[in-house]
Amino acid sequence: MPLLQEKMAECKIVDKLAKFVPVRNDVLLMSVLRLLHNLSFDSPLRDAMVRNGLVPKVRGAARVQLLQMRTLLGGALVP
Numbered sequence: 001m002p003l004l005q006e007k008m009a010e011c012k013i014v015d016k017l018a019k020f021v022p023v024r025n026d027v028l029l030m031s032v033l034r035l036l037h038n039l040s041f042d043s044p045l046r047d048a049m050v051r052n053g054l055v056p057k058v059r060g061a062a063r064v065q066l067l068q069m070r071t072l073l074g075g076a077l078v079p
Contacts, residue, residue, distance in 0.1 A: 014048035
């Protein structure tokens with residue numbers, strides 16, 4: 001595990017990020033979802049996401065974001 005990921009694991013970053021899923025601020029939510037996606041490639045951090053119940057929360061938040069994007073683009077995105 002690279003040093004930065006080790007530090008994030010020590011600081012329990014996943015526990016802290018779990019508080020922001022879902023959140024009403026779209027910019028914050030997208031930033032948290034991107035970070036969680038990147039962290040999910042590390043097995044211990046991914047396990048922490050599962051323990052925190054983030055899988056269904058992230059799935060629901062991502063679905064909401066996709067629907068909002070479709071609305072903004074006038075349905076231009078294919079399902």
